[in-house]
Amino acid sequence: MRKLLLLMTVVLVGIIFIARLFYLQVYNTSAYNLYEDSAIKKEFNYPKRGYVYDRNGKLLVANQPSYDVMVIPREVVPLDSANLNEFCNLLKITKEDYNRKMDRATNYSPRLPSPFVPQLSKSDYAVLQEKMRKYEGFYIQKRSLRSYQTTIGANVLGDIGEVNRSIISKQPYYKMGDLIGKQGIELSYETTLRGTKGIKFIQKDRFNKNIGPYKDGIYDTLPKPGKDITITIDSELQAYGELLMKHKRGGIVALDPSSGEILAMVTGPSYDPNLLVGRDRSKNFSKLYRDSIANPTFDRGLQAQYPPGSPFKVINALIALQEDVVDTNDRFTCRMGYYYGSRRLTGCHHHKSPVDMNSGIAQSCNAYFVNVYRRIVDKYDDAGKGMNTWAKHARSFGLGNFLNNDLSVGQPGRIPDGDYYDRAYGDNRWGSTYIVSNAIGQGEVEATPIQLANMAAAIGNRGYYFTPHIIKSIEGETIPSQYTTPKYTTIDKEHFEPVIQGMFDVYNKGTAATLKVPGIDICGKTGTAENFVKIDSVKTQLTDHSIFVAFAPKDNPKIAIAVFVENGYWGSRFAGRMASLMIEKYIKGEVTLKHMENWILTHSLENEYAKPYSGEPFKINGETTLQVIDNYAIENQNQSTVKQ
Amino acid sequence: MLRENQRRLKFDWLTIILFLLLVAFGYLNILSASHTGEITNYFDTSELYGKQLVFVGLTFVLIILILSVEAKFYERFASVIYLIALLALVGLFLFGKEINGARSWYAIGSMTLQPSEFAKFATALAVSKYISDLQTNMQTIKDQLRAVAIIMIPAILILLQNDAGSTIVYASFFFVFYREGLQQVYLAIAIITILLAVLGLKFGVLITAVITAIVITSSYFLRKTKRTSIFQYLLVFIVCVGFSYGVKLFYEHGLKEHQQNRISLWLRLEKDPAKLERMKKAEAYNLIQSEQAISSGGFSGKGFLEGTRTTGKFVPEQETDYIFSTVGEEWGFLGSSFVIIVFVLLIIRVLFLAESQKSQFSRVYGYGVASILFVHFTINIGMVMGLIPTVGIPLPFFSYGGSGLWGFTILLFIFIKLDSNKINEW
Numbered sequence A: 001m002r003k004l005l006l007l008m009t010v011v012l013v014g015i016i017f018i019a020r021l022f023y024l025q026v027y028n029t030s031a032y033n034l035y036e037d038s039a040i041k042k043e044f045n046y047p048k049r050g051y052v053y054d055r056n057g058k059l060l061v062a063n064q065p066s067y068d069v070m071v072i073p074r075e076v077v078p079l080d081s082a083n084l085n086e087f088c089n090l091l092k093i094t095k096e097d098y099n100r101k102m103d104r105a106t107n108y109s110p111r112l113p114s115p116f117v118p119q120l121s122k123s124d125y126a127v128l129q130e131k132m133r134k135y136e137g138f139y140i141q142k143r144s145l146r147s148y149q150t151t152i153g154a155n156v157l158g159d160i161g162e163v164n165r166s167i168i169s170k171q172p173y174y175k176m177g178d179l180i181g182k183q184g185i186e187l188s189y190e191t192t193l194r195g196t197k198g199i200k201f202i203q204k205d206r207f208n209k210n211i212g213p214y215k216d217g218i219y220d221t222l223p224k225p226g227k228d229i230t231i232t233i234d235s236e237l238q239a240y241g242e243l244l245m246k247h248k249r250g251g252i253v254a255l256d257p258s259s260g261e262i263l264a265m266v267t268g269p270s271y272d273p274n275l276l277v278g279r280d281r282s283k284n285f286s287k288l289y290r291d292s293i294a295n296p297t298f299d300r301g302l303q304a305q306y307p308p309g310s311p312f313k314v315i316n317a318l319i320a321l322q323e324d325v326v327d328t329n330d331r332f333t334c335r336m337g338y339y340y341g342s343r344r345l346t347g348c349h350h351h352k353s354p355v356d357m358n359s360g361i362a363q364s365c366n367a368y369f370v371n372v373y374r375r376i377v378d379k380y381d382d383a384g385k386g387m388n389t390w391a392k393h394a395r396s397f398g399l400g401n402f403l404n405n406d407l408s409v410g411q412p413g414r415i416p417d418g419d420y421y422d423r424a425y426g427d428n429r430w431g432s433t434y435i436v437s438n439a440i441g442q443g444e445v446e447a448t449p450i451q452l453a454n455m456a457a458a459i460g461n462r463g464y465y466f467t468p469h470i471i472k473s474i475e476g477e478t479i480p481s482q483y484t485t486p487k488y489t490t491i492d493k494e495h496f497e498p499v500i501q502g503m504f505d506v507y508n509k510g511t512a513a514t515l516k517v518p519g520i521d522i523c524g525k526t527g528t529a530e531n532f533v534k535i536d537s538v539k540t541q542l543t544d545h546s547i548f549v550a551f552a553p554k555d556n557p558k559i560a561i562a563v564f565v566e567n568g569y570w571g572s573r574f575a576g577r578m579a580s581l582m583i584e585k586y587i588k589g590e591v592t593l594k595h596m597e598n599w600i601l602t603h604s605l606e607n608e609y610a611k612p613y614s615g616e617p618f619k620i621n622g623e624t625t626l627q628v629i630d631n632y633a634i635e636n637q638n639q640s641t642v643k644q
Numbered sequence B: 001m002l003r004e005n006q007r008r009l010k011f012d013w014l015t016i017i018l019f020l021l022l023v024a025f026g027y028l029n030i031l032s033a034s035h036t037g038e039i040t041n042y043f044d045t046s047e048l049y050g051k052q053l054v055f056v057g058l059t060f061v062l063i064i065l066i067l068s069v070e071a072k073f074y075e076r077f078a079s080v081i082y083l084i085a086l087l088a089l090v091g092l093f094l095f096g097k098e099i100n101g102a103r104s105w106y107a108i109g110s111m112t113l114q115p116s117e118f119a120k121f122a123t124a125l126a127v128s129k130y131i132s133d134l135q136t137n138m139q140t141i142k143d144q145l146r147a148v149a150i151i152m153i154p155a156i157l158i159l160l161q162n163d164a165g166s167t168i169v170y171a172s173f174f175f176v177f178y179r180e181g182l183q184q185v186y187l188a189i190a191i192i193t194i195l196l197a198v199l200g201l202k203f204g205v206l207i208t209a210v211i212t213a214i215v216i217t218s219s220y221f222l223r224k225t226k227r228t229s230i231f232q233y234l235l236v237f238i239v240c241v242g243f244s245y246g247v248k249l250f251y252e253h254g255l256k257e258h259q260q261n262r263i264s265l266w267l268r269l270e271k272d273p274a275k276l277e278r279m280k281k282a283e284a285y286n287l288i289q290s291e292q293a294i295s296s297g298g299f300s301g302k303g304f305l306e307g308t309r310t311t312g313k314f315v316p317e318q319e320t321d322y323i324f325s326t327v328g329e330e331w332g333f334l335g336s337s338f339v340i341i342v343f344v345l346l347i348i349r350v351l352f353l354a355e356s357q358k359s360q361f362s363r364v365y366g367y368g369v370a371s372i373l374f375v376h377f378t379i380n381i382g383m384v385m386g387l388i389p390t391v392g393i394p395l396p397f398f399s400y401g402g403s404g405l406w407g408f409t410i411l412l413f414i415f416i417k418l419d420s421n422k423i424n425e426w
């Protein structure tokens, strides 16, 4: 025993020591990370964020410097009350703010920097910079904020904001306080615009003094500036679209059919992008975001999915020709609707009957298209096979799926197929008469305005389209080939001419005859979409949405456009007028249809939008009266909106 | 030369290899902890690492000297060496130089010498000489007191020079005395004393009294013989509680504030967050820095000369008492465990050799060597890793300083010499 006491004690101590080492170095420690080493100071050098220009070279987005006060809680030396007072005064915060901010930073991480007071004003910065050395653990980080050179295009341009913790945990490039694209092109071209920040690792001593570059700077990097980009938007057309959309809700998407470039992408209501710059960003953003009724952060041009209504009829005409189930001369009778036996499956309006394809399109005859659609679906013995064929053709126009482009938001829309109805009704327990609404773009078919604009482009191009995109060029890079390679529809080129002639006659003598633009051959199609909301859990019908789809000129089209105005009633009333004005503005560079422009600018739908929330009974569609607004007010807004 | 070679073979090479490993690894860590910027000249004696290299060089001269002296010399002159050491300690009161509040240095030109480092082996020799004397019987109180006196004289002299850390080292001779016949009851008393002190400080005298009462009452009812009366049990109880209370009083009034704070930090007694925050910047500062440096080393360390906290000199006194934090940071769990294993092996090897000695003098001395190394190793590394309160003593063969390195080298190599001579004692 006597001989063993020391021996056992030595062994015991050795085991305890190794256990303690294991606890300190292995169990309680994450893998060594230079960024988290408090002995190494990290100095970030943020590069210039890339500028954004419109297709005509007009600068839309530039930068402005910004200064954040950052804190590393563990390195903060507690301040005595005099110093604390002074510091709080300099930062324009209260002592309670100080403690709250400090707790939040400590809670995030005691050893990593987090923003303490972001985005100081220039004068605050100038005063504070002198005294910063006194406050250990705090430092000033220079960043660059956006400076919008315009008040339009908030949904296009998007904005940048501070990264949150979930982004940091997924993308270690970002550190607390960094800025990242949150919406629009700032989000979809984040890495291009951002560049790469530079970093210097500096060895510190325990008095927080710099004693030189860490390992002679072998890990240091220089900042790589973000690249400037040019986007496809025509800012004048965009501004004009936003002006037309004032006092309405809806979306306009205009494309260049020869390239798929998005010329304008309007959503209403919109907001001034400058609201989302600076210290008030998060306050303003949540105000916009929480407005669930007007919903200004919802891009109606990209995200609103609705039954497209009549414009979809032209797709059915094209499919019918391709499947060889009708001839352009085949005529169908319309008895103010389509009857199956004695049952009226769909109504129609008054027009001459019977109609061939040209008149069917020009007069937007529902009965004509139900006949055509039923022939497509019933071409084979199996309605499922017929529907699958139909869906394949419709989808080749970029409908029913995400466009897979460079926009930060989007929706797939819907093109139902045989399987869809097998699931809905049971295998083979449905037939063409069940689903005739698809013939006229109602029922299960849904599309977004950008999909409809793209559909118009594909028709105007006689059978192909380029994926709609917003990037025109990136400094020193070529744009991805997915945007420069045409995508062909499954419809043969020769079938387009009769359909296009029908769309041309919509303007010539059909439902859009009043919307003609002198000197421009426009092909278009009006549409309306019934829509419902739940008011106190009662499904209530609202005034129809006004829809218009067009391209111009008829040959070698320069613009394809889809306009969608919520509760605007019939297609040519709001959407059609706006489409004509946009087309004229783009092709001629000026608007001669002043009476039409004036009509749009002086008619508001605000009352229409307020009705469902008024708590009182209300009327819809034909029983409504339009709200006319003061022209003078319009003029004023006009000037502030089209700021050069 | 041939005779010399044959003789060298008798030395215990395992011990020597373990010693060399520690000295070499120690030097590398001092190099890391003391360099600033580029190292241009390893022999630059204006830098600590340059000086340490000189000390290491002189160590080998010392080793040759020690090994070439006749083994019998150490036993014969043990008392003389002890007396010289005592005189050197006493001389400090007249000629000593004060560094960091401790008057424990002789200054010779630019060199300083710390006699307390040499007093350790001298005391070990004296204790061995006394115990191995045929007249001495460690079972008797009288001889026990004499043996204690041999260690108490240098211990008290060192304490008077304000070097409390080095004083504690003399407690290591308890292991020696115990091995050489000290009664079991002393071991029990030692353990109970430590338990009572820690319990009393951590949980208060009242709870300690309750625990003591429970233990004593149960042993009263479980006793086998009826010879001890209930009053004797009561007496033991009073002594225990009184001792615990005394420790508390001493802690509160007898200690200097920084000593009190060290114990308070160790036992986590301080509840006031403001005071705790202050202590983190004062008494606990070194420890926090040291633990952070060790932790940051992770499993395999940041690499030799690559420790960011070592380079930034975050740990004060890193090349002396806190040298192990450099090992932790730069060599990680692997390197630190290696150092601990080498120390444990060295101590066990010395113990093993001590037990195999024929002469009692050699055995007692070997035990002394193992005990002294063990106490330094335990207190230093325990302190650097936050397991025991802060006590300033060096890590043998690692910590910067000539006196320390030479003191431990002499201590160890006298034993290697004694061990090599055991064949001659047939």
Ligand SMILES: [Zn+2]
Pocket: A334, A336, A337, A348, A349, A351, A364, A365, A366, A367, A368
């Ligand atoms: Zn009809």
